[in-house]
Amino acid sequence: MGLLNSGLDICASGLTAQRLRMDVIANNLANATTTRAQDGGPYRRQIVVFEARSHTSDFKRLLENELTGLSGVRVKQIVTDNSPLRQVYDPSHPDADPEGYVSYPNVNVVAEMTDMISATRSYEANITALNSIKHMAAKAIEIGR
């Protein structure tokens, strides 16, 4: 039931999850106008789905969960946003359809930017918690000095 290992582990899970979310947002922004993705069609927006990390095969973590009922977070999956693509009239574009419309990715840059700020703030909150636990562990070492 160490404060250090499991407490920092919970914070680290939050940091990892938020960083992955940030990576996916960066990927969405980088591909905001990509008309030829890997599968041939236009790029589609990716969304990160989080879940509380309760099931684990690690014995130590399992015991810890059993003793306290606390869990960190993990990325359950990255799903594709199937909302309609953005249609832009541009007949000179090589990927334009016969009517002259180009299907651009369903990435809303403004929404991605606000999502990015949200991810940054969540990341910072996890850092705050991590620093606080670190400080407490340092205080515990000081006992008896």
Added chain:
Amino acid sequence: MIDIISNPIIQGMEKALDGSALRQKAIAANIANVDTPGYKSIEVSFAEQLRGALKNPGKVIRLRTTHQRHLQINNASTMKEFVISRQNTQVRNDGNNVDIDREIAKLTSNEIYYDAISRCINDEFNLLRKVIQGRV
């Protein structure tokens, strides 16, 4: 003879430190799950139950032993009874009820509480040291 190291005051403060550490972990778990849809925040209500816990050691996980000389884990009492899940509130549309402002405030106050208790334990030990050395 009075047991100077494991006296009830130090034991009580030990429990308080354990509870405070557990609460900090619960807050960390809430902060880690701030963006998890459907997550319900957890709380550790320790102060209210500290008195009861001191009187009654509580549930203890026992290892199954097949021989009388097998070692038993001690002090691994479950802390689960102190952990409460807050199911009845809602902050956002996705069912998550972590209020980040509240969590950060709790994080700070709990850290100060831990500092205070650890300082008290230090003072207690310093007192004992002075008594043992026989000088001020």
